[in-house]
Amino acid sequence: MAMKVFGQPMSTNVAxxxxxxxxxxxxxxxxxxxxxxxxxKSPEHTSRNPFGQVPALQDGDLVLFESxxxxxxxxxxxSSELLKEGSLGDSARVDVxxxxxxxxxxxxxxxxxxxxxxxxxxxxxxxxxxxxxxxxETLRKTFRVYEDRLSRSTYLAGDFISLAxxxxxxxxxxxxxxxxxxxLDEFPRVxxxxxxxxxxxxxxxxxxxMKASA
Amino acid sequence: MTGGVxxxxxxASPFVAxxxxxxxxxxxxxxxxAVDMAAxxxxxxxxLARNPFGKIPAFEDGELTLFESxxxxxxxxxxxNRMDLLxxxxxxLEGSAMADVWAEVEAHQYSPAVSNIVRECVIKxxxxxxxxxxxxxxxxxxxxxxxxxxxxxxxxxxxxLAGRLVTVAxxxxxxxxxxxMTTEYASLVESRANxxxxxxxxxxxxxxxxxxxxxxxxGGVTTTTI
Numbered sequence: 001m002a003m004k005v006f007g008q009p010m011s012t013n014v015a016x017x018x019x020x021x022x023x024x025x026x027x028x029x030x031x032x033x034x035x036x037x038x039x040x041k042s043p044e045h046t047s048r049n050p051f052g053q054v055p056a057l058q059d060g061d062l063v064l065f066e067s068x069x070x071x072x073x074x075x076x077x078x079s080s081e082l083l084k085e086g087s088l089g090d091s092a093r094v095d096v097x098x099x100x101x102x103x104x105x106x107x108x109x110x111x112x113x114x115x116x117x118x119x120x121x122x123x124x125x126x127x128x129x130x131x132x133x134x135x136x137e138t139l140r141k142t143f144r145v146y147e148d149r150l151s152r153s154t155y156l157a158g159d160f161i162s163l164a165x166x167x168x169x170x171x172x173x174x175x176x177x178x179x180x181x182x183x184l185d186e187f188p189r190v191x192x193x194x195x196x197x198x199x200x201x202x203x204x205x206x207x208x209x210m211k212a213s214a
Numbered sequence: 215m216t217g218g219v220x221x222x223x224x225x226a227s228p229f230v231a232x233x234x235x236x237x238x239x240x241x242x243x244x245x246x247x248a249v250d251m252a253a254x255x256x257x258x259x260x261x262l263a264r265n266p267f268g269k270i271p272a273f274e275d276g277e278l279t280l281f282e283s284x285x286x287x288x289x290x291x292x293x294x295n296r297m298d299l300l301x302x303x304x305x306x307l308e309g310s311a312m313a314d315v316w317a318e319v320e321a322h323q324y325s326p327a328v329s330n331i332v333r334e335c336v337i338k339x340x341x342x343x344x345x346x347x348x349x350x351x352x353x354x355x356x357x358x359x360x361x362x363x364x365x366x367x368x369x370x371x372x373x374x375l376a377g378r379l380v381t382v383a384x385x386x387x388x389x390x391x392x393x394x395m396t397t398e399y400a401s402l403v404e405s406r407a408n409x410x411x412x413x414x415x416x417x418x419x420x421x422x423x424x425x426x427x428x429x430x431x432x433g434g435v436t437t438t439t440i
Contacts, residue, residue: 066318
């Protein structure tokens with residue numbers, strides 16, 4: 001039976017799971033959750049994700065939520081080299097940079113994406129440039145660390161691509177759609193790293209799904 | 215080679231405290247090397263070489279340097295064969311997935327709310343960074359209440375977040391919850407029977423007791439310890 005992913009591909013958290021499923025070559029089905037009708041708050045959905053968020057994953061009797069936990073499960077189940085669980089040191093480095101992605105990249109990016117893309121397009125609101133600027137500054141600090149890191153190894157956790165790198169792609173993809181994509185010119189290694197990820201077949205496939213569900 | 219690992223930071227940091235709990239659970243030899251936060255040692259070149267974001271903890275095991283408390287904790291437990299605490303004993307895919315889920319919940323739902331309460335009510339006073347912003351506290355108390363309602367429901371189904379057995383998902387709550395319980399907002403935990411019982415189970419663990427002995431009592435922390 002194919003795994004079921006609940007949520008829309010345009011969501012960065014859903015896309016994160018989809019890229020792992022694609023990389024692992026796993027059969028899956030996407031079941032949309034309609035935010036416009038508050039389906040994410042329905043008893044049926046909250047029985048899968050008690051915080052009423054997306055994604056959720058169903059694999060037989062197992063139901064999971066939180067995209068990075070789902071991603072680990074999918075990759076681990078398929079013995080993917082994207083986790084490096086055969087090596088204590090390498091897997092630790094994957095864990096480090098996955099934490100960095102959560103706390104130093106995703107956090108400012110979520111605000112920037114909301115202000116620049118979601119608020120004006122979906123809610124007819126006005127971008128708060130002050131908030132955007134504050135979060136761009138935080139993002140710059142993060143990118144400075146990444147630029148240095150990527151001068152020492154090809155990817156974040158080492159000379160191998162891992163979940164830590166791929167976890168960035170959906171959010172990085174949306175950064176390119178904001179008026180602030182140009183900031184990446186200040187960080188050439190980061191830019192090349194993102195471009196490299198966006199060229200992967202699994203990523204290209206998920207981007208098509210993200211565009212189709214927008 | 216001594217065989218011991220090094221944790222750079224101070225026990226009063228909720229993130230460092232969680233790593234210490236995992237080291238104690240693993241029975242690992244370790245040394246806590248103080249970082250003088252008041253003197254901004256966390257921004258010094260030698261600390262930035264270990265944690266490029268200038269935060270604590272940082273961690274060294276021989277040639278391996280790590281940062282981010284949750285990554286350090288996983289490494290410590292894996293290295294010391296405590297796969298049970300990662301939910302993955304015997305290669306249990308479901309068990310490890312459930313531990314991962316609730317570890318993410320701590321990181322993305324619980325800690326963002328509780329850390330704001332702890333920062334406003336405890337840490338700012340400790341380091342002399344001003345008075346609490348009650349509006350921020352109130353907003354996060356409401357947020358945390360909703361999260362704890364989910365926990366209350368979850369903990370009616372099992373003794374620990376990931377299931378029958380304790381895992382890193384439970385242990386990673388130690389640091390911030392310790393400080394929360396020193397404030398008037400301890401009532402958020404105390405008013406929820408299952409959450410309260412769960413917290414008390416964690417406090418009763420020998421490893422947790424060892425670390426609570428290192429934690430500051432309310433009002434007992436100087437600027438050099440944060």
